[in-house]
Amino acid sequence: MSAFTDRLTDGLYGAGWAGVKKLPEPAAAALGRRIAEVAWKRRGKSVLRLESNLARVVPDASPERLRALSRAGMHSYMRYWMESFRLPTWSPERIRERIRIEGEENLREGLDAGRGVIVALPHLANWDLAGAWVTSCVGVPFTTVAERLKPESLFDRFVAYRESLGMEVLPHSGGAAFGTLARRLRSGGLICLVADRDLSSSGVEVDFFGETARMPAGPALLAQQTGARLLPVTLWYDGPLMRGRIHPPVAVPETGTRQQKTAVMTQATADAFAAGIARHPQDWHMLQRLWDKDLEERSA
Structure with a gap:
């Protein structure tokens, strides 16, 4: 990414945070719908990737149905x-x-129970709004991990934004955050992790809508190491509301190696994600490659 592109990207996001929040809500919503329509009609790589991903979620969908879902998906994403x-x-x-x-x-x-809680979410609806609900309505601060973005100034904007909502934000950098997360859990704290796409080289293979994908091992490993409760969460939009479901805890298997237990727990988490995504596919904002087959094609 060139220095000019860095500055442009950072400037656009900065303008969004500075300008959109000053608009009346109907005007901001209308702006989001307009941007979503333009992006969807352009049929760029992100829209095509979204449709490819949705084709696995809704395998019997016709091309017309997939286009309608991707259109609704872009509107949900801009919302x-x-x-x-x-x-x-x-x-x-x-x-x-x-x-x-x-x-x-x-x-x-x-x-x-005082043993800590791990909330694991997919890219459904608005996970930041769910986090704001936890800090402001439940009244519990939490720690999360953010993917490092380029330019660095944009990453700093995201960190400042989430910290303003009451979150502690750790950078995702090759597992360096794991120890801090474990300490937060041992002190009875809460951590929230978006966990439907692996950002490392140590992801766990899961069956996801009938094909192999990799998801982070961190939630399951943290639960085993600290005794914290692992809770999958799924979200969806319902008119002006956002709804969510905190699923029952994912149990740590009584037998097996750590690797085997991690595989079982990560699959159970993926199954909870899949159930929520299947019910509300238009709210799954997965505009990147996810399944192993797609990642292998890109490498080739």
Whole structure:
């Protein structure tokens, strides 16, 4: 990426955070819809990749159905951005009005036990809004990990944005964050990890919609090492609301090696993700290659 492109990318995101949050909400929503339509009609690489991914989620979908899903998916994705640009200005009351969560008892029971809780989410709906709900409505701070972005100034913007919502943000850099996450859990804390795409070379093979993909081993390993509760969470949009489900805990198998236990737990987490994505495919914002077959084709 050139220095000019770096500055342009950072400037565009900066303008979004500075400008969109000042717009009236109807104007911001209309802007998001317009951008989504333009992006979808251009049929760029991201839209085509989204359709390719959705073809695995809805294998019996016709080409027309896939196009409709990718269109809805781009609108959902831009809704995420418009909400995220405005989220730092929302009051706890506003956040509470916009989100409904099922299975909250699974989270509270884990926190009350004092052994730590790991929340694992896929790229569904608005995970930042879910995080803001945790910090402002449940009243619990948490730690998360962010992928390093280029340019560095853009990564700094994302860190500052999420810290403004009450999150502790650690950079994802070759597993260096693992020790800090373990310490937070041993002190009874909460960590939240977006965990449907592996960013390392140590991902766990899972069956995901009938094909092999790799997902991070971290959530399962942390649960085994610290005794923390592992909770998959899925999210979806429902009109003006965002809804979510905190699934029951993923149990640590009683027998097997650490590697075997990690494989079983990661598969169980992937199954929970798949159930949520299958019900709300238009809200899964996966615009990158995910399955092993696609990654191998890119390498070739």
